[in-house]
Amino acid sequence: MSLWIRGGLVIDPANDLELVADLHVVNGRIAAVVAAGSVRPDDSDLVIQAEGLWVVPGLIDMHVHLREPGYEYKETVATGTAAAVAGGFTAVACMANTLPVNDSAAVTEFILERARMAGLARVYPVGAVSKGLQGKELAEMGEMHRAGIVAVSDDGQPIEDASLMRRALEYASTFGLPVIAHEEDRALSQGGVMNEGEWSFRLGLRGIPKAAEEAMVARDLAILERTGGHLHIAHISTAGSVELVRAAKRRGLPVTAEATPHHFSLTEAAVAGYNTHAKMNPPLRTEEDVRALREGLLDGTIDCIATDHAPHHTDEKLCEFDRAANGIIGLETALPLTLAMAREIGWSRKQMIAALSTNPARILRVPGGSLTVGAPADITLIDPELTWLVEAESLHSRSRNTPFLGRELRGRAVMTLVGGEIKWRLGEPGEGERT
Amino acid sequence: MNFSRRHLLGLEGFNREEILFLLDTAASFKEISEREIKKVPTLRGKTVVAAFFEPSTRTRISFEIAAKRMSADFVSLSGSTSSATKGETLLDTARNLAAMQPDILVLRHPSAGAPHLLAQCLECSVVNAGDGCHEHPTQALLDLLTIREQKGRIEGLVVAIVGDILHSRVARSNLYALRTLGAEVRLVGPRTLLPPECAALAFTTTDLREGVAGADVVMLLRLQRERQVGNFIPSVDEYARYYCLTEAHLRLAKPDVIVMHPGPLNRGIEISSEVADGPYSVILDQVANGVAVRMAVLYLLGTGARRADAETERPQLAAIGRARRRASR
Numbered sequence: 041m042s043l044w045i046r047g048g049l050v051i052d053p054a055n056d057l058e059l060v061a062d063l064h065v066v067n068g069r070i071a072a073v074v075a076a077g078s079v080r081p082d083d084s085d086l087v088i089q090a091e092g093l094w095v096v097p098g099l100i101d102m103h104v105h106l107r108e109p110g111y112e113y114k115e116t117v118a119t120g121t122a123a124a125v126a127g128g129f130t131a132v133a134c135m136a137n138t139l140p141v142n143d144s145a146a147v148t149e150f151i152l153e154r155a156r157m158a159g160l161a162r163v164y165p166v167g168a169v170s171k172g173l174q175g176k177e178l179a180e181m182g183e184m185h186r187a188g189i190v191a192v193s194d195d196g197q198p199i200e201d202a203s204l205m206r207r208a209l210e211y212a213s214t215f216g217l218p219v220i221a222h223e224e225d226r227a228l229s230q231g232g233v234m235n236e237g238e239w240s241f242r243l244g245l246r247g248i249p250k251a252a253e254e255a256m257v258a259r260d261l262a263i264l265e266r267t268g269g270h271l272h273i274a275h276i277s278t279a280g281s282v283e284l285v286r287a288a289k290r291r292g293l294p295v296t297a298e299a300t301p302h303h304f305s306l307t308e309a310a311v312a313g314y315n316t317h318a319k320m321n322p323p324l325r326t327e328e329d330v331r332a333l334r335e336g337l338l339d340g341t342i343d344c345i346a347t348d349h350a351p352h353h354t355d356e357k358l359c360e361f362d363r364a365a366n367g368i369i370g371l372e373t374a375l376p377l378t379l380a381m382a383r384e385i386g387w388s389r390k391q392m393i394a395a396l397s398t399n400p401a402r403i404l405r406v407p408g409g410s411l412t413v414g415a416p417a418d419i420t421l422i423d424p425e426l427t428w429l430v431e432a433e434s435l436h437s438r439s440r441n442t443p444f445l446g447r448e449l450r451g452r453a454v455m456t457l458v459g460g461e462i463k464w465r466l467g468e469p470g471e472g473e474r475t
Numbered sequence: 476m477n478f479s480r481r482h483l484l485g486l487e488g489f490n491r492e493e494i495l496f497l498l499d500t501a502a503s504f505k506e507i508s509e510r511e512i513k514k515v516p517t518l519r520g521k522t523v524v525a526a527f528f529e530p531s532t533r534t535r536i537s538f539e540i541a542a543k544r545m546s547a548d549f550v551s552l553s554g555s556t557s558s559a560t561k562g563e564t565l566l567d568t569a570r571n572l573a574a575m576q577p578d579i580l581v582l583r584h585p586s587a588g589a590p591h592l593l594a595q596c597l598e599c600s601v602v603n604a605g606d607g608c609h610e611h612p613t614q615a616l617l618d619l620l621t622i623r624e625q626k627g628r629i630e631g632l633v634v635a636i637v638g639d640i641l642h643s644r645v646a647r648s649n650l651y652a653l654r655t656l657g658a659e660v661r662l663v664g665p666r667t668l669l670p671p672e673c674a675a676l677a678f679t680t681t682d683l684r685e686g687v688a689g690a691d692v693v694m695l696l697r698l699q700r701e702r703q704v705g706n707f708i709p710s711v712d713e714y715a716r717y718y719c720l721t722e723a724h725l726r727l728a729k730p731d732v733i734v735m736h737p738g739p740l741n742r743g744i745e746i747s748s749e750v751a752d753g754p755y756s757v758i759l760d761q762v763a764n765g766v767a768v769r770m771a772v773l774y775l776l777g778t779g780a781r782r783a784d785a786e787t788e789r790p791q792l793a794a795i796g797r798a799r800r801r802a803s804r
Contacts, residue, residue: 359565
């Protein structure tokens with residue numbers, strides 16, 4: 041099985057490559073990257089013409105909620121990975137807050153089996169830090185590691201017990217597993233439903249102060265000084281947190297961080313009118329924070345972009361704001377939102393693809409993230425100029441909870457290959473228009 | 476002036492003309508309540524449903540009397556007796572009420588934004604009778620009407636709003652409307668109940684004396700003791716020690732200062748009895764004006780042209796609604 045992707049702009053940050061080239065895939069692996077037109081494909085080869093497109097290592101989203109097992113009415117591994125490949129993602133890491141919680145090898149194996157059955161994106165389960173996400177006893181990380189987890193996290197819940205966080209960092213390092221931390225001091229955020237500030241006052245909603253995140257980031261960095269291991273800060277949302285991580289990296293601490301497209305694209309003002317699609321935890325913050333996240337991405341303080349794809353049923357969003365579920369879907373809008381941000385901050389294409397692919401692969405120590413010869417042929421073809429309308433009907437996720445419905449976005453994955461197989465191909469009329 | 480609003484959800488965003496038109500309309504209706512036969516046929520054949528998911532005496536009775544004086548049919552349900560106690564969602568309850576074709580739904584609800592949710596999902600007009608800590612527009616309108624009657628104007632007056640600003644929907648509605656009409660607003664309360672964001676909207680102080688000095692109007696807020704969990708104040712007694720309005724404070728204000736309170740009173744906590752029952756108090760005028768204001772609101776919404784703009788206000792949710800309707804066909 042041999043295929044060529046011809047004439048595209050190949051962008052491969054891992055090999056510091058950005059040039060128009062032909063990419064050869066044989067038996068599901070990258071076989072060669074050669075000068076455009078220099079090799080004539082065999083007649084039996086499948087040839088994909090990629091002129092005007094970017095050819096990049098498959099995007100990797102290290103923070104999604106696939107909701108299976110337990111919440112199949114929101115999303116399943118199959119629908120979530122369908123959304124992933126449609127958004128250009130060839131691999132996702134799924135969080136442990138399912139029902140039952142992914143705190144055992146059995147649940148990990150179940151998720152991996154579902155992923156095999158779906159046969160779309162690669163799925164890397166994240167195991168729970170604590171049994172049942174209760175924040176009390178460590179879950180059996182070693183057993184889950186043998187079953188295939190790539191990190192541990194109680195995401196959705198902060199680890200309130202500082203001593204548990206300490207032990208988690210120490211113990212997880214035995215298996216080289218990063219601890220992904222949802223940083224929130226519940227004593228400060230208690231009852232809050234949006235960022236605390238001008239808008240929470242105007243809307244009469246309980247606020248979540250930035251200090252709720254920053255206090256916890258500071259605590260965990262202090263713990264990390266002693267423990268070593270690998271702390272990964274999930275969905276970083278405030279300027280103060282970015283500064284803490286920047287300083288910690290300067291001291292050489294083993295910390296990485298991710299930012300979501302919604303946190304670097306929207307502010308708390310999106311809540312106006314009680315828009316439950318702008319409700320998430322951590323909440324959307326202020327202009328100042330958006331600027332700081334962008335600076336953090338630009339200078340590498342923030343390593344990668346992750347969506348925190350959080351599907352919820354319409355009924356869980358079409359209700360009073362303070363009762364609405366937290367979170368939005370993100371897999372199918374992450375790429376154009378990142379492109380828009382990259383244009384605004386003057387990010388190079390290589391930096392951008394590194395944050396969407398190379399860096400998450402490095403953080404999770406999973407294959408992919410590069411177009412190195414011999415690597416699995418996980419490849420995304422991007423049309424950076426395609427404009428398209430985000431419509432409920434055209435989303436692949438089982439849920440529709442996104443504030444970007446009805447918005448016209450620019451840039452889209454037009455083909456996604458996993459292991460050399462085409463898993464998504466933009467083709468239906470109305471799915472986009474070149475400008 | 477053509478009053479084109481379909482709902483009354485809050486006063487933030489209302490312009491000067493709209494507020495004055497509401498006040499003028501209310502003022503013209505006051506006379507009806509002074510007649511021997513206190514009833515006009517203006518809203519005959521219109522149905523007003525009041526859904527109160529929080530305890531209320533004054534506001535609910537005031538709406539009921541207002542509706543009946545305008546000859547509207549008035550039905551009310553309260554949270555404790557409604558099917559909300561059986562687990563029905565607010566939206567389902569409201570859709571069921573809406574299916575009975577009311578013209579106006581008056582909603583009081585503990586969640587900020589609940590009336591906004593219903594306004595985008597229902598065909599009828601929605602009146603916010605208090606949503607969580609957000610707004611209470613008819614209360615602010617009756618306060619404004621009372622101030623204007625007493626002072627002849629609102630522009631240029633110094634109005635001190637005192638108490639739990641953080642949790643007060645009365646404070647927010649008054650703050651927006653008073654600013655729009657050109658009054659100088661001061662917000663007074665302990666720091667825990669006076670968030671820093673307030674400073675962008677009004678003069679703020681923690682000192683009651685400074686707050687009332689030279690004021691034309693002192694507007695007290697009820698200390699909502701149920702909202703004080705979370706160490707906002709050490710004790711009600713200490714709150715009273717610093718924020719209970721007494722005659723001594725009023726000597727610092729303008730000689731013709733008026734004192735207002737939305738009720739119910741906590742005597743000896745935010746207001747001393749000598750002030751509540753004294754010559755400065757206009758508390759009962761406020762109550763009387765409440766009926767006139769609500770008559771005006773029901774009249775303007777009940778007789779206004781129906782506009783099919785429900786879906787233009789929240790396109791995203793409307794899009795979901797359309798998709799679901801399609802899916803269910």
